[in-house]
Amino acid sequence: MTNVAVAVPTAERRPGYAPPPIVGEGFPLTEGQRRLLALASELGRERFAPRAAQYDRDASFPVENFDDLREAGLLRICVPASHGGLGADILTYAIVAAELGRHCGATALSWNMHVSSTLWTGALADDLDMTSEMRAEHERHRALHFERIARHGRIYAQPFSEGSAAAAGRAPFGTLAAKVDGGWVLNGKKIFASLSGAADYYGILCTEDRPDRSVRDTLYMAVPADAPGFSIVGEWDPLGMRATVSRTLILKDVFVADDAQLMPRGLYYQAASRWPHMFLTLSPAYMGIAQAAYDFTVAYLRGEAPGTPPVKRRMYPTKQIAVAEMRIRLEQTRTLFLRAFAEAKVDPSKDERLRAYAAQHTVMENANELCRLAIRTCGGQSMMRSLPLERLYRDSRCGSLMLPWTAELCLDRIGREALYEAGEVDD
Numbered sequence: 001m002t003n004v005a006v007a008v009p010t011a012e013r014r015p016g017y018a019p020p021p022i023v024g025e026g027f028p029l030t031e032g033q034r035r036l037l038a039l040a041s042e043l044g045r046e047r048f049a050p051r052a053a054q055y056d057r058d059a060s061f062p063v064e065n066f067d068d069l070r071e072a073g074l075l076r077i078c079v080p081a082s083h084g085g086l087g088a089d090i091l092t093y094a095i096v097a098a099e100l101g102r103h104c105g106a107t108a109l110s111w112n113m114h115v116s117s118t119l120w121t122g123a124l125a126d127d128l129d130m131t132s133e134m135r136a137e138h139e140r141h142r143a144l145h146f147e148r149i150a151r152h153g154r155i156y157a158q159p160f161s162e163g164s165a166a167a168a169g170r171a172p173f174g175t176l177a178a179k180v181d182g183g184w185v186l187n188g189k190k191i192f193a194s195l196s197g198a199a200d201y202y203g204i205l206c207t208e209d210r211p212d213r214s215v216r217d218t219l220y221m222a223v224p225a226d227a228p229g230f231s232i233v234g235e236w237d238p239l240g241m242r243a244t245v246s247r248t249l250i251l252k253d254v255f256v257a258d259d260a261q262l263m264p265r266g267l268y269y270q271a272a273s274r275w276p277h278m279f280l281t282l283s284p285a286y287m288g289i290a291q292a293a294y295d296f297t298v299a300y301l302r303g304e305a306p307g308t309p310p311v312k313r314r315m316y317p318t319k320q321i322a323v324a325e326m327r328i329r330l331e332q333t334r335t336l337f338l339r340a341f342a343e344a345k346v347d348p349s350k351d352e353r354l355r356a357y358a359a360q361h362t363v364m365e366n367a368n369e370l371c372r373l374a375i376r377t378c379g380g381q382s383m384m385r386s387l388p389l390e391r392l393y394r395d396s397r398c399g400s401l402m403l404p405w406t407a408e409l410c411l412d413r414i415g416r417e418a419l420y421e422a423g424e425v426d427d
């Protein structure tokens with residue numbers, strides 16, 4: 001029986017594998033995208049990756065990473081340029097987030113919650129129908145919200161999950177907002193609020209408290225972290241994405257002023273119906289994890305992975321086949337990911353919408369599959385906690401669970417919408 005591992009003298013050890021850009025070589029990028037990707041790559045490699053294990057172990061929020069994101073201007077990446085931001089579109093956001101996800105998935109996922117609050121109220125809201133009064137009101141409110149982020153570096157969380165059918169878009173949110181003089185009073189509970197305890201504002205999705213309320217009555221409110229009646233409760237000790245610190249929020253008679261409304265009445269419902277790719281923004285962090293699992297495997301099998309002995313395992317046909325399978329799956333995932341984000345817009349065609357669900361499903365499931373293959377082929381020594389692979393594996397498991405487009409719900413939507421046109425029913 002031959003020994004599986006072949007030792008290479010340290011002196012001969014040369015890091016030869018150069019991980020490709022997250023979009024792959026040759027993908028057409030604007031100058032701005034190229035600059036942002038380079039920035040994300042540098043931050044990720046030099047700052048986030050070395051800190052990731054500790055934040056994961058402690059299940060603590062990556063405060064230093066968010067300080068770095070703030071300093072680099074990335075907290076305002078999707079704030080419109082007219083409001084002091086970088087004005088990035090959703091595709092640019094997605095590729096930068098995927099690059100960050102390569103180095104720390106939990107940071108990229110938490111950053112998504114913050115950035116989405118600016119994307120939804122910014123570029124996305126601009127595409128939606130509003131009366132001139134609504135648009136003027138929205139302009140006033142979002143100016144405040146953007147100023148907090150662009151000028152003061154504030155952080156927003158995005159808690160919509162409640163443990164009911166609401167986060168899947170199938171029922172009104174149970175958190176209620178009652179209109180009072182000069183503002184609103186909120187009551188309810190949110191589960192899995194990433195950035196809990198770290199955010200300055202919580203973008204709460206709730207339902208206007210009125211008779212016969214429906215999903216059309218959804219409101220989107222910025223609740224300050226120090227609002228009386230607002231509290232964070234519960235344990236946070238999950239399998240993966242531990243540094244998101246997604247604890248439970250309680251809102252008990254929380255008063256917010258009128259200008260806390262991040263979208264005018266009815267606009268969130270319109271956005272969710274007409275701009276479905278808004279929910280695809282959860283996938284980039286996991287695209288990054290998929291790439292990281294592949295990168296790790298190639299470096300490991302070449303005997304070049306940092307923190308491992310210089311042992312080559314690449315000469316075995318089974319390893320080569322496993323890497324080939326991983327590469328094919330990675331390319332399929334990346335291609336669909338980039339295409340779906342490139343076609344994100346208001347009122348996409350049915351074909352584009354189904355592709356967006358397919359992209360979400362593919363990224364989330366393949367990220368986990370790539371991590372699984374990586375551990376299987378690299379072997380026992382690769383899954384030690386001193387190496388990033390086991391964290392990638394645990395983090396990747398969370399992707400398919402993210403509502404409203406969980407892997408199950410993507411299948412549900414694709415199957416139903418592929419077989420039925422709008423309004424069709426069976427006899």
Ligand SMILES: Cc1cc2nc3c(=O)[nH]c(=O)nc-3n(C[C@H](O)[C@H](O)[C@H](O)COP(=O)(O)OP(=O)(O)OC[C@H]3O[C@@H](n4cnc5c(N)ncnc54)[C@H](O)[C@@H]3O)c2cc1C
Pocket residue numbers: 113158159160161162163164165167168170191192193194195240241244246398400401402403404406407408409412
């Ligand atoms: C690391 C992490 C971070 C998160 N961060 C946030 C955050 O910042 N903000 C936030 O709002 N949420 C966040 N979530 C929550 C996430 O989006 C889901 O809401 C959560 O995982 C749902 O868990 P549950 O057990 O309550 O799911 P359940 O509602 O019990 O659903 C279980 C499964 O059943 C299926 N299902 C659910 N509803 C339906 C339906 N109506 N019809 C058919 N099938 C259905 C889905 O596939 C779902 O995965 C986070 C989750 C994780 C794991």
